[in-house]
Amino acid sequence: MTQPSGRLYGLGIGPGDPELLTLKAYRILKSVPVIAYPSLESGKVLARAIVADYLSDDKIEIPMPLPFSVERSSQPYYDIAAEKIAVHLSAGQDVAVLCEGDPFLYGSFMYIFNRLSARFPTEVVPGISSTLASAAALGVPITYRNDVLSIMPATLSAEILSDRLAVADAAVIIKLGRHFAKVRDVLKERGLWERALYIERATMPNQRIVPIAEVEPGEVPYWALILIPSQWKGEV
Amino acid sequence: MTQPSGRLYGLGIGPGDPELLTLKAYRILKSVPVIAYPSLESGKVLARAIVADYLSDDKIEIPMPLPFSVERSSQPYYDIAAEKIAVHLSAGQDVAVLCEGDPFLYGSFMYIFNRLSARFPTEVVPGISSTLASAAALGVPITYRNDVLSIMPATLSAEILSDRLAVADAAVIIKLGRHFAKVRDVLKERGLWERALYIERATMPNQRIVPIAEVEPGEVPYWALILIPSQWKGEV
Numbered sequence: 077m078t079q080p081s082g083r084l085y086g087l088g089i090g091p092g093d094p095e096l097l098t099l100k101a102y103r104i105l106k107s108v109p110v111i112a113y114p115s116l117e118s119g120k121v122l123a124r125a126i127v128a129d130y131l132s133d134d135k136i137e138i139p140m141p142l143p144f145s146v147e148r149s150s151q152p153y154y155d156i157a158a159e160k161i162a163v164h165l166s167a168g169q170d171v172a173v174l175c176e177g178d179p180f181l182y183g184s185f186m187y188i189f190n191r192l193s194a195r196f197p198t199e200v201v202p203g204i205s206s207t208l209a210s211a212a213a214l215g216v217p218i219t220y221r222n223d224v225l226s227i228m229p230a231t232l233s234a235e236i237l238s239d240r241l242a243v244a245d246a247a248v249i250i251k252l253g254r255h256f257a258k259v260r261d262v263l264k265e266r267g268l269w270e271r272a273l274y275i276e277r278a279t280m281p282n283q284r285i286v287p288i289a290e291v292e293p294g295e296v297p298y299w300a301l302i303l304i305p306s307q308w309k310g311e312v
Numbered sequence: 313m314t315q316p317s318g319r320l321y322g323l324g325i326g327p328g329d330p331e332l333l334t335l336k337a338y339r340i341l342k343s344v345p346v347i348a349y350p351s352l353e354s355g356k357v358l359a360r361a362i363v364a365d366y367l368s369d370d371k372i373e374i375p376m377p378l379p380f381s382v383e384r385s386s387q388p389y390y391d392i393a394a395e396k397i398a399v400h401l402s403a404g405q406d407v408a409v410l411c412e413g414d415p416f417l418y419g420s421f422m423y424i425f426n427r428l429s430a431r432f433p434t435e436v437v438p439g440i441s442s443t444l445a446s447a448a449a450l451g452v453p454i455t456y457r458n459d460v461l462s463i464m465p466a467t468l469s470a471e472i473l474s475d476r477l478a479v480a481d482a483a484v485i486i487k488l489g490r491h492f493a494k495v496r497d498v499l500k501e502r503g504l505w506e507r508a509l510y511i512e513r514a515t516m517p518n519q520r521i522v523p524i525a526e527v528e529p530g531e532v533p534y535w536a537l538i539l540i541p542s543q544w545k546g547e548v
Contacts, residue, residue, distance in 0.1 A: 088444075095334065095335045095339070096336060097334065098326070098332050099330075099333055100332060178447075180444070180455075181454050181455055182457070182459075186547070190453075190547065190548050193451070200447075201448065202332070202444040202445050202447070202448040203440070204438045205441075208416070208417065208438040208439070211436075212415070212438040217422040217425065217426075218417055219463075220418070221418070221465070222467055222468055224462055224464040224476050225417070225462065226460055226461065226463075226480070227455075227462075227463075228460040229458050229459075231457075232460070240460050240479055243476055243479060312387060312426050
């Protein structure tokens with residue numbers, strides 16, 4: 077008799093504050109015997125740090141050495157990580173892959189999902205995205221009524237960013253890092269600079285909110301974003 | 313000596329599944345003496361129903377009779393609701409306003425926020441939006457890497473919807489209701505119909521996922537959305 081497979085969870089753990097896990101993510105995190113999380117090239121293991129206080133000593137841990145940016149050359153890293161996870165699933169153990177923010181919004185879980193979801197029962201638990209957490213931290217509504225919200229990575233070219241911003245009522249530009257100066261120039265051209273709000277590491281212990289004009293382009297982390305609330309800001 | 317004010321919370325309670333509250337929203341919900349929630353014209357009180365099992369008998373409740381759609385004529389309703397809340401805040405009691413999904417993404421909390429946040433200490437707790445919950449329920453990644461995601465209400469004109477969809481890699485069209493037929497025609501014109509996924513009431517007990525071609529336009533609820541994953545669906 078073959079053993080039934082374990083279940084694969086894509087577990088959204090939110091933007092940084094451990095209290096922003098959902099009750100569901102918390103329950104699953106506590107119950108699974110195995111967790112997996114990206115251990116970036118830089119040696120930072122952010123996702124694990126977010127839930128560190130919730131982990132017991134008997135948890136089996138699978139650090140996944142994944143490159144920070146996803147490119148064709150990343151495929152072998154995902155193949156290896158997926159196979160490590162598959163060993164436990166095949167043995168009947170449930171595995172939760174920790175995902176900062178939400179598992180299906182950017183991020184790296186999708187590459188694990190696309191390798192394993194056809195082979196094993198899989199469930200995705202949504203998480204608070206940095207966009208939502210940043211608006212709450214900044215204290216500014218994102219979209220009213222008929223507004224269109226566009227979320228875009230700062231890695232896009234200036235031309236594409238400009239085109240996309242032209243038809244967005246509200247916008248969030250994520251993954252700023254070394255792209256800040258380019259984004260700044262686009263926002264100034266588009267007349268959006270005055271409305272733009274800047275935040276680093278929303279809800280993390282080192283969260284930082286500064287007026288966007290005071291941001292030093294050389295010191296912007298990857299985990300920074302710009303929020304441009306819709307033009308209806310302040311509507312009553 | 314004047315009493316210190318109570319704190320106003322905009323409490324994101326997620327899309328419907330009570331387990332999708334965050335640990336933080338759950339803690340605040342349990343601790344505040346007063347809650348407020350929209351009691352729609354139709355008599356439905358969805359937000360309260362989501363957290364019903366978490367409420368104790370001694371909680372003071374403020375149902376807010378708000379019109380379903382926000383228009384200029386809605387202002388008196390919000391004025392009245394805000395003043396009812398202000399009475400408790402002035403008396404030193406914390407008040408949590410229950411917000412389906414996320415408080416700052418569409419929804420009605422912003423109109424309370426814009427009336428009270430200058431007068432009372434205010435904190436917004438982000439919540440799982442229906443967009444994130446729907447992708448998880450459908451089991452399909454929304455955006456990879458450099459994709460742009462646009463979230464737009466179905467209430468927009470066919471022309472605007474078409475223009476916005478033209479520059480989105482992934483899109484979510486919310487608040488479908490009686491606008492389904494219009495959206496369907498736009499998607500067909502844009503060649504997006506084959507990629508579009510339909511879901512009603514994500515994570516609620518009566519969640520319903522059907523192939524979009526089988527949807528009966530006359531029976532689409534307000535709480536339905538269409539998700540168009542980015543063209544990189546299935547990327548490895």
